[in-house]
Amino acid sequence: DTGVSQDPRHKITKRGQNVTFRCDPISEHNRLYWYRQTLGQGPEFLTYFQNEAQLEKSRLLSDRFSAERPKGSFSTLEIQRTEQGDSAMYLCASTGMGRAYNEQFFGPGTRLTVL
Amino acid sequence: AQSVTQPDIHITVSEGASLELRCNYSYGATPYLFWYVQSPGQGLQLLLKYFSGDTLVQGIKGFEAEFKRSQSSFNLRKPSVHWSDAAEYFCASSNTGKLIFGQGTTLQVKP
Numbered sequence: 658d659t660g661v662s663q664d665p666r667h668k669i670t671k672r673g674q675n676v677t678f679r680c681d682p683i684s685e686h687n688r689l690y691w692y693r694q695t696l697g698q699g700p701e702f703l704t705y706f707q708n709e710a711q712l713e714k715s716r717l718l719s720d721r722f723s724a725e726r727p728k729g730s731f732s733t734l735e736i737q738r739t740e741q742g743d744s745a746m747y748l749c750a751s752t753g754m755g756r757a758y759n760e761q762f763f764g765p766g767t768r769l770t771v772l
Numbered sequence: 773a774q775s776v777t778q779p780d781i782h783i784t785v786s787e788g789a790s791l792e793l794r795c796n797y798s799y800g801a802t803p804y805l806f807w808y809v810q811s812p813g814q815g816l817q818l819l820l821k822y823f824s825g826d827t828l829v830q831g832i833k834g835f836e837a838e839f840k841r842s843q844s845s846f847n848l849r850k851p852s853v854h855w856s857d858a859a860e861y862f863c864a865s866s867n868t869g870k871l872i873f874g875q876g877t878t879l880q881v882k883p
Contacts, residue, residue, distance in 0.1 A: 700862070
């Protein structure tokens, strides 16, 4: 298994455009998390899925953000009408079993720059 | 609300010297605690975690951390730092699964 992968690694877009990121978790991991990391800060939780069900969303996740995990495998995070404040690193992590002490395995992230 | 504080934003140590990175958590019950390392262009890698039992936890790359309930702390230590340890270090806590991270400590290693 090659670990958690994310695509694209970098995305530059103009303000107002829509962007979509993809995360492929470690196979058979049933929990998938999205985090956002801005420069000089630690990652902040955005949302998570248990299989295909989205179980929690942070207040950071405005109406312009939507996440899906249609078949309980890969996940997508879409940002509509991007704003300069959306510029950040978007991290995906996966874990099995769903216990709070289980290690989360992180992907390399997608760096978004909104011009 | 659950929170994690890393008081030191930036630390510089000489290669071969000992290291301690501080972490304090705020939560009513004892949360699960983690230390992650992030190198440039790399994803976060787990160094160690504490969830119960022995309060001194051993991790990878020669790191250890000690959980002190009375001080709400989970400090990371290494007896002898190597140049390859230069990176960003994050302390995190969890009680429901989602991780709450501190703002990170950047470690610089002098030759």
